[in-house]
Amino acid sequence: MKKSKQLVVTFCPKVDESLRGYLLRLAENNCYHSILPMLKVIGLNDFTFITSTNKHIFESIATLTGVSIDQLMSRAYPSVSSKLTFFLGHPLHRKFILLNNVRICPVCLKESPYCRIIWELSPVTTCPKHNCLLIESCPVCGTKISWRRSHVAICKCEYDFRSIKPPKLQNHELKLSRHIHAVVNYKVYNNCDHPLDKLTLNNFLLILFFIASQVLTTNYAQHGRYLLPYVQNTLLHEILTQSYAVFDDWPFKYYQLLDTLRKRHGDIELKKSPKKTLFMYRKRISREFSDNELHFFREAFDSYYLGEHIGSGSKASINRHAKT
Numbered sequence: 001m002k003k004s005k006q007l008v009v010t011f012c013p014k015v016d017e018s019l020r021g022y023l024l025r026l027a028e029n030n031c032y033h034s035i036l037p038m039l040k041v042i043g044l045n046d047f048t049f050i051t052s053t054n055k056h057i058f059e060s061i062a063t064l065t066g067v068s069i070d071q072l073m074s075r076a077y078p079s080v081s082s083k084l085t086f087f088l089g090h091p092l093h094r095k096f097i098l099l100n101n102v103r104i105c106p107v108c109l110k111e112s113p114y115c116r117i118i119w120e121l122s123p124v125t126t127c128p129k130h131n132c133l134l135i136e137s138c139p140v141c142g143t144k145i146s147w148r149r150s151h152v153a154i155c156k157c158e159y160d161f162r163s164i165k166p167p168k169l170q171n172h173e174l175k176l177s178r179h180i181h182a183v184v185n186y187k188v189y190n191n192c193d194h195p196l197d198k199l200t201l202n203n204f205l206l207i208l209f210f211i212a213s214q215v216l217t218t219n220y221a222q223h224g225r226y227l228l229p230y231v232q233n234t235l236l237h238e239i240l241t242q243s244y245a246v247f248d249d250w251p252f253k254y255y256q257l258l259d260t261l262r263k264r265h266g267d268i269e270l271k272k273s274p275k276k277t278l279f280m281y282r283k284r285i286s287r288e289f290s291d292n293e294l295h296f297f298r299e300a301f302d303s304y305y306l307g308e309h310i311g312s313g314s315k316a317s318i319n320r321h322a323k324t
């Protein structure tokens with residue numbers, strides 16, 4: 001790896017700035033066309049450094065930028081294992097991080113033009129500060145915003161993203177992003193016995209995406225665990241908002257979802273082998289959600305499974321509301 005002199009213009013990253021966002025700001029201020037031509041002088045040709053654990057890479061970036069290795073590495077996503085990586089100290093499945101796609105809040109950029117690291121979490125589809133959806137494409141030329149762009153806030157068509165006035169979202173659409181912001185910052189969001197409140201970020205998102213796969217698919221006993229392939233932010237936002245609401249009034253909305261899935265899916269498979277399908281689902285839950293923290297989820301499904309098999313969610317909900 002080549003050593004290099006420090007850049008002409010240097011400055012420290014902002015507290016909540018992402019590593020690639022910081023490098024883009026440096027590239028822009030040092031008149032490079034984009035990040036990679038700037039990093040080429042230290043021998044980097046792609047963005048794989050973002051998940052690297054190689055300290056030498058960060059030493060070179062530190063020399064180039066004049067900031068400490070710790071400041072740089074704390075903003076990177078170093079791999080912990082084949083699946084897990086770190087996100088601001090949280091061990092997290094890599095699929096929850098946007099490694100290629102980019103999202104921005106135009107109003108945050110207008111306030112201060114730098115890229116917030118929280119935008120790089122795939123389930124963060126909104127900006128709770130400005131009550132709006134994050135955007136991922138230029139509204140004028142339609143180009144997807146990428147890390148290969150020249151400017152933090154200006155598209156290659158010269159449209160300034162800070163001119164966008166995004167429509168305001170409703171309160172319930174912002175809850176998930178608010179919750180994630182709280183968990184990332186080690187704070188409690190709901191503070192009222194919400195089942196997701198005490199989970200690690202990774203467990204929270206595992207459960208959320210598991211539910212999302214069932215909101216999305218008609219086949220709840222099989223695939224769809226991570227909403228693959230990548231879906232657009234607007235669709236992901238819709239699915240995750242619905243999925244997050246499943247945890248309100250726990251576990252009754254979940255039971256209602258299971259009832260709906262059974263009705264939707266059951267005409268074909270459940271008629272043949274209703275117990276087998278539920279058994280497979282139960283097996284999957286036991287296998288994938290074995291962590292102690294997730295016992296509430298296993299227990300809820302067991303109650304459903306061991307209860308009345310068909311319609312138990314609806315019945316439980318009716319019984320519950322009858323009592324109140």
Ligand SMILES: [Zn+2]
Nearest residue numbers: 105108127130
């Ligand atoms: Zn914002």
Ligand SMILES: [Zn+2]
Nearest residue numbers: 138141155157
């Ligand atoms: Zn454009």
